[in-house]
Amino acid sequence: MSDSAYAPEGRAEEEPLLSVDNLQTAFFTDKETIRAVDGVSFDIRAGESVGIVGESGSGKSVTARSIMGLIDSPGRVVGGSIQYKGQELVGNSEKEWQRMRGGEIAMVFQDPLSSLNPVYTVGNQIKESLRLHQGMRGREATEKAIQLLEDVGIPDAPRRIKEYPHQFSGGMRQRAVIAVALACDPDLLICDEPTTALDVTIQAQILDLLHELKDEHDLGIMFITHDMGVIAEVSDRVNVMYAGEVVESAPVEELFNNPKHPYTQGLLESIPSRNERGSALTTIEGEVPTPNEPATYCRFAPRCPKAFDDCEQVHPVPVEVDDETDDHEAACLLYPDDVGQTEAVELHQSREDATEQEVTE
Amino acid sequence: MTSLYQERREDEAMGAQSGERLVEVDGLKTYYGEEGGLLGGKPVKAVDGVTFDVHRGETLGLVGESGCGKSTLGRTLMQLETATAGSVEYDGTDITTLSGKKLKEWRQNVQMVFQDPDSSLNTRMTVGELVMEPLNVHSWKTPQKRRERVRELLDVVGLSEEHYYRYPFQFSGGQKQRIGIARALALEPDFLVLDEPVSALDVSVQAKILNLLDDLQDEFGLTYLLIAHDLSVVEHICDRVAVMYLGNIMEIGPVDAIFDEPANPYTNSLLSAIPEPKPNAEKSRITLRGTPPSPRDPPSGCVFSTRCPYKIRPDAYENLDDDVWEGIEVFREVLRERGDVTKSVRDRLRGLLGMETTGMDVEEVVADTFDQLDVPSDVQQYIDEAVEHVERDDLVSAQEVLHEEFGSVCENEEPEQLAVGDTGRVSRCHRHREEYMGTQTYQDVHDFS
Numbered sequence A: 001m002s003d004s005a006y007a008p009e010g011r012a013e014e015e016p017l018l019s020v021d022n023l024q025t026a027f028f029t030d031k032e033t034i035r036a037v038d039g040v041s042f043d044i045r046a047g048e049s050v051g052i053v054g055e056s057g058s059g060k061s062v063t064a065r066s067i068m069g070l071i072d073s074p075g076r077v078v079g080g081s082i083q084y085k086g087q088e089l090v091g092n093s094e095k096e097w098q099r100m101r102g103g104e105i106a107m108v109f110q111d112p113l114s115s116l117n118p119v120y121t122v123g124n125q126i127k128e129s130l131r132l133h134q135g136m137r138g139r140e141a142t143e144k145a146i147q148l149l150e151d152v153g154i155p156d157a158p159r160r161i162k163e164y165p166h167q168f169s170g171g172m173r174q175r176a177v178i179a180v181a182l183a184c185d186p187d188l189l190i191c192d193e194p195t196t197a198l199d200v201t202i203q204a205q206i207l208d209l210l211h212e213l214k215d216e217h218d219l220g221i222m223f224i225t226h227d228m229g230v231i232a233e234v235s236d237r238v239n240v241m242y243a244g245e246v247v248e249s250a251p252v253e254e255l256f257n258n259p260k261h262p263y264t265q266g267l268l269e270s271i272p273s274r275n276e277r278g279s280a281l282t283t284i285e286g287e288v289p290t291p292n293e294p295a296t297y298c299r300f301a302p303r304c305p306k307a308f309d310d311c312e313q314v315h316p317v318p319v320e321v322d323d324e325t326d327d328h329e330a331a332c333l334l335y336p337d338d339v340g341q342t343e344a345v346e347l348h349q350s351r352e353d354a355t356e357q358e359v360t361e
Numbered sequence B: 001m002t003s004l005y006q007e008r009r010e011d012e013a014m015g016a017q018s019g020e021r022l023v024e025v026d027g028l029k030t031y032y033g034e035e036g037g038l039l040g041g042k043p044v045k046a047v048d049g050v051t052f053d054v055h056r057g058e059t060l061g062l063v064g065e066s067g068c069g070k071s072t073l074g075r076t077l078m079q080l081e082t083a084t085a086g087s088v089e090y091d092g093t094d095i096t097t098l099s100g101k102k103l104k105e106w107r108q109n110v111q112m113v114f115q116d117p118d119s120s121l122n123t124r125m126t127v128g129e130l131v132m133e134p135l136n137v138h139s140w141k142t143p144q145k146r147r148e149r150v151r152e153l154l155d156v157v158g159l160s161e162e163h164y165y166r167y168p169f170q171f172s173g174g175q176k177q178r179i180g181i182a183r184a185l186a187l188e189p190d191f192l193v194l195d196e197p198v199s200a201l202d203v204s205v206q207a208k209i210l211n212l213l214d215d216l217q218d219e220f221g222l223t224y225l226l227i228a229h230d231l232s233v234v235e236h237i238c239d240r241v242a243v244m245y246l247g248n249i250m251e252i253g254p255v256d257a258i259f260d261e262p263a264n265p266y267t268n269s270l271l272s273a274i275p276e277p278k279p280n281a282e283k284s285r286i287t288l289r290g291t292p293p294s295p296r297d298p299p300s301g302c303v304f305s306t307r308c309p310y311k312i313r314p315d316a317y318e319n320l321d322d323d324v325w326e327g328i329e330v331f332r333e334v335l336r337e338r339g340d341v342t343k344s345v346r347d348r349l350r351g352l353l354g355m356e357t358t359g360m361d362v363e364e365v366v367a368d369t370f371d372q373l374d375v376p377s378d379v380q381q382y383i384d385e386a387v388e389h390v391e392r393d394d395l396v397s398a399q400e401v402l403h404e405e406f407g408s409v410c411e412n413e414e415p416e417q418l419a420v421g422d423t424g425r426v427s428r429c430h431r432h433r434e435e436y437m438g439t440q441t442y443q444d445v446h447d448f449s
């Protein structure tokens, strides 16, 4: 462990595909400003699958939509940067976004019907994407479309390309959406709860497929879900979101074996399979707050079993959990683990002062 | 804690241990659209002959893929659907024959809690009104007493006095589900059908609702039928589990037996698909092919036979290469789909008008299916024969050729419900019969994951 502490291997050396830094996206409603994404940072590398997990309303989808340039009024990206292959995306024109969405970054949503056009056959939709992004037409495009459907595991592809989305089952539709996404030959695939509406048996098929694609196409994958089982299965690395912020970030095994943030710990403990059969389930008291004011404190404090006085006064920022462990950050005043409590709080305070920003319309 | 339910509950809470039957379901079938309609389609066999009991005071889980008939079964037990055949005895009375006043009276005993709290609550009513509604419908006691009862109910489900005059939109998903539960408890029912009560909720909220349901059961001696697609929830809170596939109960038994040692191939496949919240968990997964067939036209023999990885092979092919066997199964599936009699009328018309011949591209499908496989010539000959039939647009003969050669008892005989072990578990699978290799042995021999 000792020398690797100075030479973090692999991950850090490679240039990230996507680099999100201190992203802030807010919705300005009559009543209040909702800081749906409030200072989120993470990277995704080629061939890497990064999971984002958190409860409803924690800002997962808004993060994804920000990266796709899909935030509409009354929402806006108000700060931070999103770099794709070193190029800044924040501030893109709609035209530039469209180019990104087509060829570089593709997205798969929870409801596959919303991303398929009901009046065109599945084949036509794949071929349209091939024409736009790879300039393929005619026989060549048809063959490629059949091959893509086969790639995503749809049997009898020659017949299936002539069918309409409503003739497909839920799981097959989601495969078709993935085939359309692959037709633009993206390098980054953003999946927002792509299996939530599916049965476990079909979910298993889709997860297997994403695994294969990641390896074969060296895709970077951002995978959003609220299901801890799914996150354990698909991701190499996990970011836990709470009320607009990433509260913990670590490689998947580390996160599940050594959760550090009290919220992550609570989340894992409330999973039924981590509780003894028939016993009462462990719960986290209270509910997720809406982030409608600047975080000048820990947003988890009202529910945190480990909260102490400073938690109401100081905003925790992501810090390494201790000196020994690489690549594992938590935004909690208890960390770093290996310095005194006062010193830790001071560290958070000084880093926070350096980054503080006002969100205005 | 409260006097919400009268004392008569106390002795009933003991029922769970004694295994006393509250509901006895026998040969129950619920078909939709049986009248045939204009186009004479086949009925949807949503529930197709199930026999089981619900014990007093227990939580019986009902699991299975979407469309397998879970909710229809739950709704038929509530008499919200009319049974096509069979009987449901509730405390000794066959409720499928009740009507009018008798039915309304009986209804007080049973309630349902739905998945989506949003669509099951009238948004224009306050929480107080919502919870009071069932009391009004059944003219329960006096208006004064009803108000008192609503307050008690809110308290019991963990809501407070101050919520009485609020509207559902002011509540979170978990709170709305509490309102749904309070409504369901209003008339002191004995039996609750919980249809996906927590699937719309986040894990941490889900845990609270599950704990609440558990407390209520202990306190009031309730009996639950819990319908859920989340198997880890079922594993955690149920006493027994029934696993459904295409209108049939494939396996039913105590939760420990089912989850620790699933006996039925379908149960095994379903459980192995659950993603475990343990990264890199060493777990062999069976990924099932495709989706369940249409309940309008269920497969012959065992309903699971079109997807079953443990399907019994004819003796001659017991040692055939697993990939080739799989290829044959896939090819047969493709033919079945192409000949699918449940296709919309429009599709069938198109076919009849020759707008799209089913025989097209079959060579390509075969090439793709058996790609790079070393297909023995005795197998190849049947595939070729089937292809010829398809090219003449005779899908039926093609399917028959393959069925004749590669079909087995699994496709020809419906498996009976057989006892497995001594825990009261029963399962429908030919592999439980003496003359066939057991599932575990088959799995070891064929080493699949």
Ligand SMILES: Nc1ncnc2c1ncn2[C@@H]1O[C@H](COP(=O)(O)OP(=O)(O)OP(=O)(O)O)[C@@H](O)[C@H]1O
Pocket: A027, A029, A034, A036, A054, A055, A056, A057, A058, A059, A060, A061, A062, A063, A074, A075, A226, A290, A291
């Ligand atoms: N168009 C909008 N107008 C106003 N507020 C919005 C809008 N879209 C999202 N929000 C708010 O932003 C916050 C984050 O929402 P987001 O959809 O990202 O959550 P999520 O983590 O994806 O949740 P879920 O698990 O339910 O999908 C929430 O408070 C939400 O109400």
Ligand code: SF4
Pocket: A261, A262, A263, A298, A299, A300, A301, A302, A304, A305, A306, A307, A308, A311, A316, A331, A332, A333, A334
């Ligand atoms: S900062 Fe304080 S309140 Fe927040 S998670 Fe850490 S201990 Fe809990």
Ligand code: SF4
Pocket: B264, B265, B266, B302, B303, B304, B305, B306, B308, B309, B310, B311, B312, B410, B415, B428, B429, B430, B431
């Ligand atoms: S009877 Fe045959 S097809 Fe059905 S579950 Fe058993 S082995 Fe599988």
Ligand SMILES: [Mg+2]
Pocket: A060, A061, A062, A192
């Ligand atoms: Mg979302």
